[in-house]
Amino acid sequence: MGQAYTPGLKVSKYTLIQKERILPIKGKTLVKKGDMVTSKDVVATAQLPGSVIMVKVANKLGVLAGEMEQFLQIKEGDQITTGQIIAEKRSFLGLMKDIVKSPIEGIVESISSITGQCVLRLNPTPIDILAYVSGEVKKVYEDEGVLIETKGAFMQGIFGIGGEVMGDLHVMVKEPSRRANVDDLSEEHIGKIIVVGSHVDYHFIKRAVEVGVKGIITAGIDDADVKALLGYEIGVAITGNEDISLSIVVTEGFGKIDMAHKTFELLQSLDGKYASMNGATQIRAGVIRPEVIVTDIDYKDGEIKESEYFIKIGKSIRIIRNPYFGKIATVIEMPTELHELESGAMVRVVRLELEDGEKVIVPRANVEIIEE
Template identity: 30%
Template sequence: MFAPMKCILPMTIIRRQRILPVAGKVLVRAGQKVGATETIAESNLYPEYLLLDIARGLGVPADQAETYIKCQVGEQLAEKDIIAGPVGIGRRIVRSPRSGKVVVASGGQMLLAISSQPYQMKAGLPGEVIELVPERGVVVESAGALLQGVWGNGRIDSGQLSILAKTPDHEIVSSDLDVTSRGWVILAGYCNDPEVLKAIDDLALHGLILGSMEARLVPLAAKSPVPIIVLEGFGKQPIGSDSHKLLLSLERRDVALNAENRNVLTGVKPEVFFPAVVPSTINPAPDFISLEVNQKVRIVRPPFTGEIGVVEEIKGITAFPAGLRTRAARIHLENGEHTITPLANLEVRT
């Protein structure tokens, strides 16, 4: 059976498709090197239109108005550009009320698509553009260390990693952050202090990686311009031992944070990525994985929340004390204990 998966890989190759939600313009070329925060495509998500009555503006019948129109369909207009005229003794003219593009001009009327600030799609990770998707986006490939989280606030940035969480059970408070934190990507443990999230905005951090966070802080974290990624979950949980060990080895290395919202249907997860040069024989990170014996897993629900272990046996339908009957697995935990837990409570660590 397929199981929830979270990649924690010290060296891998990843390919990420970066696609606009609507058709737009791709700004890069195949083979181009891009940075995590570089804009690779843009589109107008919320187009605005103005319908202009040219005939009324000129004071002429609709069937005559078209002869006075001075612009063509598809032409880009600046604000106050002359659209039609002059007409009559008073030399009446019609000007464009806003900057925009002529969509339709017919029957004495004109439809103007208003120019607006486009939505810009960032690369999300440093790498090479290996494929173009016409009018929609690109595929970016890169090599390095990858850690995936469970929640992100949708922001993207990059910087160097500074570690506050010297132990997996670290808890961050606002006094841990000062002017020396400015410009860094900070790794911390559990966050229960809203002042921390306010401080990272004031200090212009380039990112915050948390082991866990209280769910009540989600609205505040979602508004932050700084990318925030939660690695393990909500409520007080330690950083997974495998994640913590890898991150300690990467302190002061360049890191890119793509704090995308997790999507269980597409497999998209927030990602922490450390670019590096690796041999081309390294296998790409998997999108899905099946649960098997000897796989490393993390238990995501009580009473062993956050514990990491290895699958010793995948059992059939098993009855639990609370009355639940479901498929389960026998897990050998890192602390030496053994437990039987429902498969739904397991997350595979690759």
């Protein structure tokens, strides 16, 4: 076979990126088709009506419902703040007074002299949708959201935790095989997305949360630490809603693994740039992988290359299972006939040359393409 289909993660210095940004309930879009937006811009907003609170004013004042109105210090439609006096009754020449205060911030929805109650409504909660990536508004979905198109660096991780975050990228290590030290975390990292190298552990993540780091990009992580962090076991890999105060993107897998050179070099080249990152992962049919995006809409030299999904002789690949997990190699032969593995299974294989010159045989299913 001259070539074989082999899926791989996208790690691209310059590519086309599209993002849909949709409101959870109907609202209004704040931009129009063709507008240029930055990642922090609000592109759509909605107002979620506040809940209603009933206050038994007449009861609290000890008056009849019909008498309540004379003691009120508010009227329907008024804005009110928490603790604001909404009714007051003085007696004994003004020496004694009964006061009713607003328990909420909001508006006075209605006043009933039949029930003696005031209906207060909490202020609506605004729901803003940020652009998440800088780029051009390509489509507007009336009252619902927009599609943004941009160009820039795009890197998929293999697994992630947590949702969307944005911040400056900061590479903490000099080599992809090194790991950042917990003592190196400081105020310098507040609000940043940090690249920590080959591995991150529970204590480092906890310290990063304390410091105020927004995101961590790591090659490896131990499953036991993920469980300790989340408080539960991940069954089917569906993540993105974890409440851990930061997001994590894992580029290689579980355990201590060197970060792929290409991934590390790309991240190094983006050091200090503003990045958007999402840890959300769904590994099932219709897969979603976590991502890191650095938009660069002014980049002129880059030609967008089509991704390749086939391995062939001479191609660089990464081995994604033991006993050579994480190693980079070049394809030197793709035999058609089945080959017996150490496990005893007869499967199709590729012959590879590792970076140190060693030649090995690996099942085709256990390699992943590295985009040039």
